Amino acid sequence: MNITIVTVGKLKEKYLKQGIDEYLKRLSSYAKVDIIELPDEKAPETLSDVEMLQIKEKEGERILGKISADAHVIALAIEGKMKSSDELADTLDKLATYGKSKVVFVIGGSLGLGTSVMQRADEALSFSKMTFPHQLMRLILVEQIYRAFRINRGEPYHK
Numbered sequence: 001m002n003i004t005i006v007t008v009g010k011l012k013e014k015y016l017k018q019g020i021d022e023y024l025k026r027l028s029s030y031a032k033v034d035i036i037e038l039p040d041e042k043a044p045e046t047l048s049d050v051e052m053l054q055i056k057e058k059e060g061e062r063i064l065g066k067i068s069a070d071a072h073v074i075a076l077a078i079e080g081k082m083k084s085s086d087e088l089a090d091t092l093d094k095l096a097t098y099g100k101s102k103v104v105f106v107i108g109g110s111l112g113l114g115t116s117v118m119q120r121a122d123e124a125l126s127f128s129k130m131t132f133p134h135q136l137m138r139l140i141l142v143e144q145i146y147r148a149f150r151i152n153r154g155e156p157y158h159k
């Protein structure tokens with residue numbers, strides 16, 4: 001399976017980078033996982049609703065430019081559907097079974113994801129009602145993808 005994580009905004013924190021690299025290393029035995037980091041638009045503190053929409057759509061164009069037509073897209077969104085780790089594992093297992101070998105996870109920037117990306121997404125996945133910074137979300141996501149592969153292989157993983 002080819003997994004791509006498309007993210008908006010730079011990963012600046014060294015401690016998060018180390019954690020992400022560790023999970024990418026572990027994941028390399030199970031799947032090809034690539035991270036595409038896209039630049040974010042400058043977002044000053046005070047923005048009108050229209051300006052916010054414009055920023056999200058500009059970032060959205062960049063995101064959509066990285067997604068091929070045959071990919072299954074999972075957009076990370078607070079208002080998406082919550083899943084257990086077993087359910088995410090099952091989703092990835094079913095996609096592999098039905099020949100969907102390209103899976104793209106999308107993490108938005110500080111304003112979130114725009115309408116065009118949400119419309120392209122095959123599903124929206126929520127990690128809780130809480131808001132996580134995009135950099136931390138990247139680490140949480142790679143850990144959960146790793147956990148999913150371990151679950152699907154029936155391999156032990158600390159609870």
Ligand SMILES: C[S@@+](CC[C@H](N)C(=O)[O-])C[C@H]1O[C@@H](n2cnc3c(N)ncnc32)[C@H](O)[C@@H]1O
Binds near residue numbers: 106107112127
């Ligand atoms: C700082 S958050 C954006 C917050 C923005 N106000 C919103 O409502 O989407 C950056 C990105 O991290 C991801 N994210 C943050 N918290 C999340 C959660 N609880 N579940 C799923 N994705 C989340 C989303 O992709 C979001 O676009």
